[in-house]
Amino acid sequence: MERIELGKIDLSSPELAINGGKRVRDRGWLDNFTTGDEEKMALARVIDSGYLSKFEGSHTPDEPFCFYGGDEVRALEEEWNSYYGSKYAISMNSATSGLYASIGALGIGFGDEVIVSPYTMSACAVAPMVYGAIPIFADVTDYGSLDPKSIESLITERTKAILVVHQFGIPAQMDEIMAIAKAHNLKVIEDCAQAHGAKYRGRYVGTIGDIGVFSLNVNKTIQSGEGGVCITDDEELHYRLALIRNHGEAVVGSAGYENITNIAGFNYRMTELQASVARVQLKKLDSLNRERVELVEYLNSGLREFDFLTTPDEPDWGESTYYVYPLRFNPEVAGVTREEFVEAVNWEGIKFYQGYVKPLYTQPIYQRRHLFKNGYPFTAPENRDSKVDYSMGICPNAERLHFREMIIDEHIRLPHTKRDMDDIIEAVGKLLSP
Ligand SMILES: *Cc1c(COP(=O)(O)O)cnc(C)c1O
Numbered sequence: 001m002e003r004i005e006l007g008k009i010d011l012s013s014p015e016l017a018i019n020g021g022k023r024v025r026d027r028g029w030l031d032n033f034t035t036g037d038e039e040k041m042a043l044a045r046v047i048d049s050g051y052l053s054k055f056e057g058s059h060t061p062d063e064p065f066c067f068y069g070g071d072e073v074r075a076l077e078e079e080w081n082s083y084y085g086s087k088y089a090i091s092m093n094s095a096t097s098g099l100y101a102s103i104g105a106l107g108i109g110f111g112d113e114v115i116v117s118p119y120t121m122s123a124c125a126v127a128p129m130v131y132g133a134i135p136i137f138a139d140v141t142d143y144g145s146l147d148p149k150s151i152e153s154l155i156t157e158r159t160k161a162i163l164v165v166h167q168f169g170i171p172a173q174m175d176e177i178m179a180i181a182k183a184h185n186l187k188v189i190e191d192c193a194q195a196h197g198a199k200y201r202g203r204y205v206g207t208i209g210d211i212g213v214f215s216l217n218v219n220k221t222i223q224s225g226e227g228g229v230c231i232t233d234d235e236e237l238h239y240r241l242a243l244i245r246n247h248g249e250a251v252v253g254s255a256g257y258e259n260i261t262n263i264a265g266f267n268y269r270m271t272e273l274q275a276s277v278a279r280v281q282l283k284k285l286d287s288l289n290r291e292r293v294e295l296v297e298y299l300n301s302g303l304r305e306f307d308f309l310t311t312p313d314e315p316d317w318g319e320s321t322y323y324v325y326p327l328r329f330n331p332e333v334a335g336v337t338r339e340e341f342v343e344a345v346n347w348e349g350i351k352f353y354q355g356y357v358k359p360l361y362t363q364p365i366y367q368r369r370h371l372f373k374n375g376y377p378f379t380a381p382e383n384r385d386s387k388v389d390y391s392m393g394i395c396p397n398a399e400r401l402h403f404r405e406m407i408i409d410e411h412i413r414l415p416h417t418k419r420d421m422d423d424i425i426e427a428v429g430k431l432l433s434p
Contacts (some may be wrong), residue, residue, distance in 0.1 A: 008335040010433030017347040025349030025423040032219055032413050042276035055269040057247030059254040072275035079282055084204050086231035088238035095193040095215030095228040096123040097268035102189045102211045103127045104262040105240035111382030113158040117146050118359040119398040120165040125360045132377040134386045137361050139395040144168050148176035161187040166195035166205045168326045171318035174200045174208045194323030196221045197289045201317050206231055221288055222281035224274040289321045295412040295421055296322050302425035308334035325409040348427035352409055355402040366390040
């Protein structure tokens with residue numbers, strides 16, 4: 001697209017709020033409120049029933065308690081399946097639990113490696129380690145998700161899975177990732193915590209790999225306070241996820257299930273209360289997504305004309321649903337640093353954040369190679385030959401995005417409107433030299 005030549009940023013004008021001028025916006029920003037009367041009624045229905053959970057960690061439980069949970073939990077799972085067209089949905093108490101359970105269900109453990117993204121939520125890289133496996137960080141594209149080109153050279157005999165995140169709600173390049181997985185016989189976990197209802201070439205993300213994992217925490221597009229859901233089309237994976245969710249070690253004996261590797265059951269169970277709220281939220285998903293996408297497109301059209309910004313335009317392979325608004329800043333074109341730019345914009349009443357999360361390998365776990373006592377899992381005999389490298393520079397794109405280019409805005413969510421987006425566009429425009 002043709003760009004209008006604009007003046008550089010000039011932070012010296014006395015009109016700017018940072019220099020004592022009047023700010024563009026005096027109103028605050030709102031959080032992600034998506035619940036209302038319908039959720040209240042759903043909760044009342046559960047409270048009135050007296051059963052806030054109906055889970056029991058046993059193969060032959062007493063009615064009405066059940067290994068698979070109560071009516072609300074099972075209804076949520078059925079409704080999730082009918083939305084996504086998946087065969088099995090397994091609710092969890094968080095996406096973190098869902099990620100841990102997925103690694104467990106796939107039988108991954110000591111001596112194995114899992115390829116993960118460094119530019120995402122920390123649990124994605126911890127999940128393999130919980131079972132003794134080693135996370136290997138591949139780089140990301142400018143959209144923020146795993147770059148298929150950076151995956152292949154990291155694959156060794158130890159690699160068992162790729163954990164791909166549809167970062168910011170923008171679908172990752174699944175055809176390329178699935179082709180690599182197929183060629184090397186790897187499992188694929190899709191983290192869709194930020195991508196409810198997003199589509200890759202017409203298919204819902206979460207339905208393409210072996211397991212899709214969703215979050216229902218308070219910040220996500222739909223929420224039940226805390227919560228998560230895994231989906232899969234594989235019957236045994238479904239059963240293993242259910243075992244890990246609910247005290248599987250106490251169940252496998254009487255159930256006669258032989259493949260007990262990794263079946264230490266946790267309590268990852270969702271309550272009836274959360275499930276009842278999540279069911280209402282799922283019904284709102286398409287309209288919530290539509291409103292978000294509209295705000296993103298509106299903001300894109302307003303910010304696209306600034307040649308020092310790169311807006312998150314839709315990749316041709318996807319329909320994104322946008323968890324947050326990931327904007328890229330070019331300091332060379334702007335003539336100021338990202339720090340200076342964000343500070344001046346925020347003085348105008350905007351709330352931009354610099355970067356997303358520090359590349360995960362900079363965390364102490366990786367720098368010190370220490371999670372459990374004595375440095376396990378890194379020091380486990382099975383993992384000793386793992387050629388892990390967690391030094392600065394291993395994922396240059398993630399580092400460039402985080403330390404130089406990425407700016408995040410969270411306000412492309414209800415209850416915000418296009419008027420709020422206008423404030424952002426106006427504040428950025430105000431920084432240009434006349
Ligand atoms: C929020 C998030 C999670 C964790 O979700 P919880 O339900 O809070 O455990 C995992 N992965 C990504 C990419 C997330 O954004």
